Amino acid sequence: VEEEIMERTLSIVKPDGVAKNLIGEVIKRFEDNGVKVIGMKMISMNKKEAEGFYAVHQGKSFFESLTTFMASGPSVVMVLEGEDAISKTRELMGATDPKQAKEGTLRRQFGTSIERNIVHGSDGPDTAAFEIWYFFNALEIFPTVSPLPFETVSQP
Ligand code: CDP
Ligand code: MG
Numbered sequence: 001v002e003e004e005i006m007e008r009t010l011s012i013v014k015p016d017g018v019a020k021n022l023i024g025e026v027i028k029r030f031e032d033n034g035v036k037v038i039g040m041k042m043i044s045m046n047k048k049e050a051e052g053f054y055a056v057h058q059g060k061s062f063f064e065s066l067t068t069f070m071a072s073g074p075s076v077v078m079v080l081e082g083e084d085a086i087s088k089t090r091e092l093m094g095a096t097d098p099k100q101a102k103e104g105t106l107r108r109q110f111g112t113s114i115e116r117n118i119v120h121g122s123d124g125p126d127t128a129a130f131e132i133w134y135f136f137n138a139l140e141i142f143p144t145v146s147p148l149p150f151e152t153v154s155q156p
Contacts, residue, residue, distance in 0.1 A: 004084045005085070006081070006083055007085040007086050008038070008078065008080065008120060008128060009079075009085045009086045009089050009121060009122045009131075010120075010121070010122045010128055010134075011030070011089055011119060011122075012075050012119065012120035013075055013076040013078075013119055014117070015070065015072050015073035015074065015075050015111065016116040017110070017118035018075055018076060019073060020118070022106075022151065023076050025106075025110070025117060026106060027078075029106060030089065033088060033092055034082050035081070035082040035088055036081050037080060037142055038079050038142045039079035039132075039140050039141040041077060041136075042051075042076050042077075043072055043074065043076075044073065044074045044133055047068065050058065050070035050071045051063075053134055053145055054066060054067055054070070062114075062115065069115055070118065077080055077136075079084075079132050081139050081143060084127050086122060086123070086125065086128055089122075090121045090123065091105070092105060093107055093117075094106060094107040094111075095107065096114055096117060098112065098114070101108060106119050
């Protein structure tokens with residue numbers, strides 16, 4: 001069996017998820033599947049902060065609506081750690097559009113539209129590094145394993 005890689009990723013219970021009392025549900029799903037919470041806080045992004053977080057989507061048709069939505073109320077940001085945590089988290093979330101997401105995934109179960117899909121997860125090691133350091137500093141993360149390689153180059 002090939003060894004899986006220990007990874008960290010960033011997840012967000014988006015404002016719709018918080019409003020629908022899904023914070024615990026999302027965390028439970030991750031924890032039950034070998035993905036550990038090693039940092040967490042509730043924040044309320046302003047528009048600029050939401051735009052900075054989603055800068056890769058600047059210029060897309062949904063950017064304005066998405067960033068307004070993300071700044072519409074509190075959300076819970078968390079750093080997750082586990083073997084294959086990036087793809088595992090995204091599998092548990094399901095496809096971006098809840099209608100396309102697999103049965104049993106968080107977005108399929110609780111999402112209401114392609115925009116309001118209750119949860120975010122980083123899509124790769126580079127975006128995970130950017131997204132983790134966007135919201136957290138080193139003193140706010142409590143790793144269970146020794147520092148990962150990317151941290152030595154990605155921490156500002
Ligand atoms: O979140 P994910 O990585 O699955 O999707 P994305 O393509 O990176 O898009 C980021 C977020 O923008 C999505 O989670 C949706 O909330 C929103 N979005 C949207 O409102 N309309 C689209 N056509 C695509 C994405
Ligand atoms: Mg994405």
